[in-house]
Amino acid sequence: MNRRNVLGAAAMALGLMAAYPAPATAQAPFAEVGQQAPITILINSSPWLAGFERTVQLYIQQTRNQVRLDVTPYGGMLEKARNAVRAGASPYDILNLDALWTIEFYEGGFLRPLAEIDPNFSLPAEVLTFQDSNYWNAQRRWRTREGGALMGYSPNGNVHVLYYRADLLRQAGLEPPRTWDDVAAICQRLHRPPAMYGFVTRGERGNPIRYDWTPFMQGAGASIVRAPQDGDYTVTINSPQAKQALDRFIALQRNCAPPNVGVLGQGDVIQLLATGRAAQGLAVIAAWSTFDDRQRSAVVGQINTVVVPAFPGRDPGVAIGNWVFAVPKNAPAERQRAAVAFSRWFLTAGAQRAYAEGGGIPVRSDTFASDLAQRPEFRWMRAYLDSQPHARQELGYAEGAQVEAVLGLRLNQALIGEMSSGRALNTAAREIEEIFQRSGRRTGRLEPLPE
Amino acid sequence: MSIRTTDAARGEGAAPRAASDLVNATFRHWSLWPCLGFLLALSVYPVVQLVPMALSTIEFAGGQAVWRFTPRRNLDLLLADEVLRDAIVNTLVFVGLSVAIEMVLGFFAALFIACLPRGRVFARTIMILPILLPAVAIGSMWKLMYNYDFGLFNQIAGALGIEPGNWLGDTRWALLAVVVVDVWHWTPFVFLILFASIEALPQDVLEAARVDGASAWQMIRLIILPLLGPALAVAAIFRAIGAFKAFDQVYLLTSGGPGTATELVSLHLNRVFFEQNQLGYGAMLSLTIIAVIAATIGVARWAAPGGDRAVAAKAAP
Numbered sequence: 001m002n003r004r005n006v007l008g009a010a011a012m013a014l015g016l017m018a019a020y021p022a023p024a025t026a027q028a029p030f031a032e033v034g035q036q037a038p039i040t041i042l043i044n045s046s047p048w049l050a051g052f053e054r055t056v057q058l059y060i061q062q063t064r065n066q067v068r069l070d071v072t073p074y075g076g077m078l079e080k081a082r083n084a085v086r087a088g089a090s091p092y093d094i095l096n097l098d099a100l101w102t103i104e105f106y107e108g109g110f111l112r113p114l115a116e117i118d119p120n121f122s123l124p125a126e127v128l129t130f131q132d133s134n135y136w137n138a139q140r141r142w143r144t145r146e147g148g149a150l151m152g153y154s155p156n157g158n159v160h161v162l163y164y165r166a167d168l169l170r171q172a173g174l175e176p177p178r179t180w181d182d183v184a185a186i187c188q189r190l191h192r193p194p195a196m197y198g199f200v201t202r203g204e205r206g207n208p209i210r211y212d213w214t215p216f217m218q219g220a221g222a223s224i225v226r227a228p229q230d231g232d233y234t235v236t237i238n239s240p241q242a243k244q245a246l247d248r249f250i251a252l253q254r255n256c257a258p259p260n261v262g263v264l265g266q267g268d269v270i271q272l273l274a275t276g277r278a279a280q281g282l283a284v285i286a287a288w289s290t291f292d293d294r295q296r297s298a299v300v301g302q303i304n305t306v307v308v309p310a311f312p313g314r315d316p317g318v319a320i321g322n323w324v325f326a327v328p329k330n331a332p333a334e335r336q337r338a339a340v341a342f343s344r345w346f347l348t349a350g351a352q353r354a355y356a357e358g359g360g361i362p363v364r365s366d367t368f369a370s371d372l373a374q375r376p377e378f379r380w381m382r383a384y385l386d387s388q389p390h391a392r393q394e395l396g397y398a399e400g401a402q403v404e405a406v407l408g409l410r411l412n413q414a415l416i417g418e419m420s421s422g423r424a425l426n427t428a429a430r431e432i433e434e435i436f437q438r439s440g441r442r443t444g445r446l447e448p449l450p451e
Numbered sequence: 452m453s454i455r456t457t458d459a460a461r462g463e464g465a466a467p468r469a470a471s472d473l474v475n476a477t478f479r480h481w482s483l484w485p486c487l488g489f490l491l492a493l494s495v496y497p498v499v500q501l502v503p504m505a506l507s508t509i510e511f512a513g514g515q516a517v518w519r520f521t522p523r524r525n526l527d528l529l530l531a532d533e534v535l536r537d538a539i540v541n542t543l544v545f546v547g548l549s550v551a552i553e554m555v556l557g558f559f560a561a562l563f564i565a566c567l568p569r570g571r572v573f574a575r576t577i578m579i580l581p582i583l584l585p586a587v588a589i590g591s592m593w594k595l596m597y598n599y600d601f602g603l604f605n606q607i608a609g610a611l612g613i614e615p616g617n618w619l620g621d622t623r624w625a626l627l628a629v630v631v632v633d634v635w636h637w638t639p640f641v642f643l644i645l646f647a648s649i650e651a652l653p654q655d656v657l658e659a660a661r662v663d664g665a666s667a668w669q670m671i672r673l674i675i676l677p678l679l680g681p682a683l684a685v686a687a688i689f690r691a692i693g694a695f696k697a698f699d700q701v702y703l704l705t706s707g708g709p710g711t712a713t714e715l716v717s718l719h720l721n722r723v724f725f726e727q728n729q730l731g732y733g734a735m736l737s738l739t740i741i742a743v744i745a746a747t748i749g750v751a752r753w754a755a756p757g758g759d760r761a762v763a764a765k766a767a768p
Contacts, residue, residue: 078726082728086511086516104511104728107511108510108511108512108513108514109511109513109514109515110511110514194600194615204706204708205706205707205708205709205710206706206708258599258600259599259620259621260599260617260620260621261620262620262622262708262709263619263625263708263709264620271601272600275601329514330514401726401727401728402727402729405722409534409710409711412708412710413710413711415709416620416622416709416710418622418710438524
């Protein structure tokens, strides 16, 4: 080894030490996985994809194992995953499943628990599980680690945060919002349509409005069903608290959002924030990568995040919308092992750090607590980590998709003024109760709200 | 001996000839079998398969589909489905409006271009461009143009000092906005059929009418339209079927919203079958849609000029 090589190696070692400071347990930043069969991952083309692609490239460089990504728009993911698991042999070795879809796959028996593939596999304690969305207790028909098998893990833990224009608030002498009243007050000060909207979030029928209304619902102390984890499927969506949440949501949208709020989708919300035409917006954390990207944003460095605002005197509601990586039962055994090996590597501290640096949303708590969080480009991490204690899953039952369709329509009809909020919630409650009745669940519903 | 030999010889030669005759005589029948097989396998079998699905509840357990025979369940769902009612009304309005506008525009475009002294080939090529574009591209393009804050239409409106339109977000306008996109996409199809038919019209009849002093409107009403009857019927039926099945553009533009303002039967079917994974009820919906389309075609065939009604009238004493 000549002198230049020695210096180079030393510099690289110093760089690596700086990049990956040794944690207390002195564990290796990356897992050694050995030679594995090539695998294919079904992955969605969401804003965090670029970060994942870079991390996969790092895996390929480090291990020489091959990973192919089938990048698919969100709209095509579910059918591709269904077709894969219902076929004789799955073309995919890891499926990325929206947490809402996981029940169908868990209950259908289409996935192989990770410990069945590799008995030594377990999730590192630092990995966030988003209310156990990656465990399945078949007897209780519920996602829980208590008696449940480890079916996968989350590659992306989307939760809502409130994005706001730090520069505008500073100029106006306003503090970042902590309550929905604060959001309304900031909107009142800054709303100058069409140049500037005070607050934007999705109102589009279906999953968009159901998901974006959920923090309001949770924050007001309302719920869709009383206690599904205990088998009590009494519908509680037409409670006074839910009405309060819906009225607040509608008032904010009507007073602060563009007139086309009834069809406003995720692309629109991100576009309005990134072009500097919205002062505040409720969106998932995965949208962050757009705002500091000079190619796509007119407000680089000016957007910041806080935990979703709360109703006065209550905790904030934070809706989890995570994804789950899982291994199909009908993938060849050799590739199932390779999928678990990749997973072991991907969940290491080093890989998660690389994932975050590439623009992904890591799922290890120690990544958020690391020096990364101090860097300006990762200023979203504080709000994300502070959100976790409040984050809750919804629709964790087999009828979730049907319930979402009902809520997605009725909430949208209330938003666009086709129904009063009371009537929308009463209608939704009746329809959801019918769904549970058809499934043979123990159900019922509250007294109707005044319409 | 010789007779026997002759008979034997005749018998040996006659048998292959008879077989050959039989093959020739029946060739036109059995040569269709492969085609018929494909038709049965790819069209009839899936539709037949929908029947047991429509009478069942299908769930998955242990990696397998589990069928439960529940004949009334899906029918009850169909009858109680409030969104389906809106979807049927919207679909009828969508089909009626879009086909009517496409027929009128397509007819006059064909007539106009057929009358051009020069440049007909060029004009025809330009006219058919929208059909060549994929529906996904058209949906995305029009969604951008309709965008409230950044769209072309509202940019123009702003430049003219007009209030911006909430094209896709207002329940009063959303279905019309979707119809406009369908008209833009499919009027060229009507144009193409009618243009070919106009080019093939008997010139002597048109010339005779002209010599007799018929006005342009009289020629259109009394000669061209009646002669184009079969072509108009074909174009209308094809477009009605296409409009009834419209999905991709509407899905991209509005996904059926706001509310149920643009919910079409095809979108609802997608929601039930794919998003909610209700396979049994989805099959019931599919069968209903197939039945409605078949009935529409039957009625159209009966009512069309030169159709079954006309044939029956001619056959009557």
